[in-house]
Amino acid sequence: KEYSNVADLPLSTYDFVIVGGGNAGLVVANRLTENPAWSVLVIEAGPSNLGILNEEVPALAGPLFAATSPYTWKYTVIPQENADNRQPGIPRGKMLGGSTAINEMWYTRGSAEDFDRFAAVTGDKGWGWDEMLPYFFKNERWTEPADKHNTTGQYDPAAHGTDGITAVSLPGYPWPIFDLVMETAASMPDEFPFVLDYNAGKPIGLGWTQTTINGGFRHSSAQSYLADQYISRPNLHVLVTAQVSRVLPASKGSTHFTKVEFSQDFETLHTVTATKEIILSAGSLATPQILLQSGIGNSTTLKRIGITPLVNLPAVGQNMTEQPLVSNSWFANTTQSYESYNLNATQMQIDLALWNETHTGPLVSSSGAQVAFLRLPEDSPILSTFSDPAAGPETPHIELEFTAGIGLVTPVPAGGGHFISVQAAVVSCASRGTVTLNETDPSPWNLPVIDTGLFREEFDFQTMVYAVKQIFKFLASPVWDGYLMQPLDALAPALESDAGLEAYIRSNVINNQHPVGTAGMSPKGASWGVTDPDLLLKKATGIRVIDSSVLPYVVSGHTMAATYAFAERGSDLVKATWAHH
Numbered sequence: 095k096e097y098s099n100v101a102d103l104p105l106s107t108y109d110f111v112i113v114g115g116g117n118a119g120l121v122v123a124n125r126l127t128e129n130p131a132w133s134v135l136v137i138e139a140g141p142s143n144l145g146i147l148n149e150e151v152p153a154l155a156g157p158l159f160a161a162t163s164p165y166t167w168k169y170t171v172i173p174q175e176n177a178d179n180r181q182p183g184i185p186r187g188k189m190l191g192g193s194t195a196i197n198e199m200w201y202t203r204g205s206a207e208d209f210d211r212f213a214a215v216t217g218d219k220g221w222g223w224d225e226m227l228p229y230f231f232k233n234e235r236w237t238e239p240a241d242k243h244n245t246t247g248q249y250d251p252a253a254h255g256t257d258g259i260t261a262v263s264l265p266g267y268p269w270p271i272f273d274l275v276m277e278t279a280a281s282m283p284d285e286f287p288f289v290l291d292y293n294a295g296k297p298i299g300l301g302w303t304q305t306t307i308n309g310g311f312r313h314s315s316a317q318s319y320l321a322d323q324y325i326s327r328p329n330l331h332v333l334v335t336a337q338v339s340r341v342l343p344a345s346k347g348s349t350h351f352t353k354v355e356f357s358q359d360f361e362t363l364h365t366v367t368a369t370k371e372i373i374l375s376a377g378s379l380a381t382p383q384i385l386l387q388s389g390i391g392n393s394t395t396l397k398r399i400g401i402t403p404l405v406n407l408p409a410v411g412q413n414m415t416e417q418p419l420v421s422n423s424w425f426a427n428t429t430q431s432y433e434s435y436n437l438n439a440t441q442m443q444i445d446l447a448l449w450n451e452t453h454t455g456p457l458v459s460s461s462g463a464q465v466a467f468l469r470l471p472e473d474s475p476i477l478s479t480f481s482d483p484a485a486g487p488e489t490p491h492i493e494l495e496f497t498a499g500i501g502l503v504t505p506v507p508a509g510g511g512h513f514i515s516v517q518a519a520v521v522s523c524a525s526r527g528t529v530t531l532n533e534t535d536p537s538p539w540n541l542p543v544i545d546t547g548l549f550r551e552e553f554d555f556q557t558m559v560y561a562v563k564q565i566f567k568f569l570a571s572p573v574w575d576g577y578l579m580q581p582l583d584a585l586a587p588a589l590e591s592d593a594g595l596e597a598y599i600r601s602n603v604i605n606n607q608h609p610v611g612t613a614g615m616s617p618k619g620a621s622w623g624v625t626d627p628d629l630l631l632k633k634a635t636g637i638r639v640i641d642s643s644v645l646p647y648v649v650s651g652h653t654m655a656a657t658y659a660f661a662e663r664g665s666d667l668v669k670a671t672w673a674h675h
């Protein structure tokens with residue numbers, strides 16, 4: 095049952111208390127409450143996801159993660175010295191469903207090598223690709239697209255789960271660029287080979303995007319793992335609009351954690367007790383913040399800012415890995431693009447009415463329907479100059495996303511128009527950033543200091559230059575004659591010279607919204623790191639981290655699918671720990 099007021103909560107002691115009802119947290123809540131003998135409380139800072147139209151309609155996600163949205167955290171990033179000292183945004187979802195309630199819904203697992211590296215680094219083969227596939231399947235319910243088109247040749251059925259919980263489907267509305275993208279790729283097969291299914295372990299190539307969309311609706315972790323048949327379980331309580339400040343030890347100075355402190359009005363503090371475990375699922379930015387506020391982190395730094403250190407774990411908040419992204423737009427000679435409805439209120443009403451009646455039409459898709467995962471050429475000077483951060487030779491360095499419109503991050507030029515955009519991201523990146531407390535005022539209700547480290551490592555910058563040049567090459571194909579028109583003003587100099595391109599990239603790079611690693615798993619037996627391979631916090635008991643912050647490296651794609659699979663296996667690890675209790 096969902097509660098919005100702490101006074102109504104029937105219990106003050108639970109077997110498990112989960113902090114954060116997002117991507118990972120709701121998976122864990124669902125799986126642990128399969129055992130009717132265990133009581134579970136989820137504490138979520140944001141409100142319920144129900145009744146929010148933008149959360150339901152895939153194409154209307156933009157306002158959800160805009161700076162003014164009531165459904166995102168107001169995190170800011172410190173000036174990025176390798177990006178013209180700009181401060182690109184880093185929104186995170188703040189409602190049930192967490193970031194799956196506001197994200198772009200792309201379902202990309204990463205490469206088999208990404209997971210085999212997790213296994214090799216942690217010494218736990220359970221994190222390897224073959225062992226994790228059943229968890230991907232457990233999460234996934236392959237679903238027909240909203241337009242019910244014939245999907246033969248657009249994915250590999252053997253790579254997908256059909257009876258899991260979260261719907262995954264192919265694009266549900268055809269935009270004219272689809273054929274042009276496929277035609278171009280077919281004419282340049284050496285550089286843009288077709289990949290039938292980038293989720294089958296070997297993602298290199300260009301293929302169709304898969305998204306967590308269920309018959310035209312966003313299928314967030316709240317829509318799926320907290321559906322009626324689950325939220326109605328008597329042993330599952332979900333408290334919304336309650337923000338956690340700290341986890342507290344069983345007694346003063348102890349490193350056994352049993353209590354969670356939170357507030358609904360930022361004045362009155364409440365605590366609940368977990369008799370088995372506290373599970374932190376607050377995401378890559380909030381999980382390290384809560385740990386630090388609880389005295390779990392670098393003891394020297396904590397002492398300096400007046401927080402009593404309880405567990406010395408200097409890696410808390412370090413090792414953040416976030417991919418850089420540059421979105422590139424051109425005017426397009428078409429009347430069919432996202433601008434058809436985004437810039438035309440009458441058409442938007444028509445499309446919304448269609449969506450309401452039939453859950454079909456242009457609003458059923460997230461941005462982008464085709465994607466290329468590519469590697470730097472083996473003879474690239476970048477690879478001979480820098481060490482390669484990719485997990486292996488079948489793991490992409492870059493991702494190109496094709497979008498039938500200007501996308502959600504670039505302002506529409508005065509005068510409007512129709513556009514095509516291709517986003518470039520360095521998905522296997524070398525740079526690292528940090529999440530630390532605000533030293534001048536470490537109040538638990540303040541937001542942390544975030545440095546995403548964009549282009550800190552030159553590998554990432556050089557690789558981005560290569561990626562954007564590949565886009566130019568792709569769109570120079572005669573296939574685009576008559577469709578592609580002039581670039582946006584900001585992009586024009588990038589097409590003129592290398593210096594123009596480099597300046598353009600630095601002044602346009604943003605975060606790809608995939609930060610991980612801030613409570614990373616460390617090698618088995620190593621004293622450093624934040625979590626053990628079983629996701630238990632090092633040097634402490636009663637507390638585990640299950641969310642995207644435990645990934646020691648970012649997967650070479652987007653992070654939601656991996657977070658689902660990590661949360662599924664994480665739930666099994668918790669169950670195994672308490673099997674006899």
Ligand SMILES: Cc1cc2nc3c(=O)[nH]c(=O)nc-3n(C[C@H](O)[C@H](O)[C@H](O)COP(=O)(O)OP(=O)(O)OC[C@H]3O[C@@H](n4cnc5c(N)ncnc54)[C@H](O)[C@@H]3O)c2cc1C
Pocket residue numbers: 113114115116117118119137138139140159184185186187188189190191192193194196197198199200201202336337338339375376377378380381384607608609641642643652653654655657
């Ligand atoms: C705009 C955007 C677009 C994205 N697009 C994609 C995409 O297309 N595909 C993809 O794979 N990935 C995408 N991602 C990334 C992906 O959604 C995240 O990596 C993933 O969902 C993170 O899961 P999580 O469980 O770690 O955290 P979250 O899902 O963010 O969950 C954390 C939850 O904890 C809550 N919380 C935080 N602090 C507290 C506190 N102190 N007290 C109580 N509750 C708290 C939050 O409100 C939230 O509900 C996108 C992310 C964003 C923001």
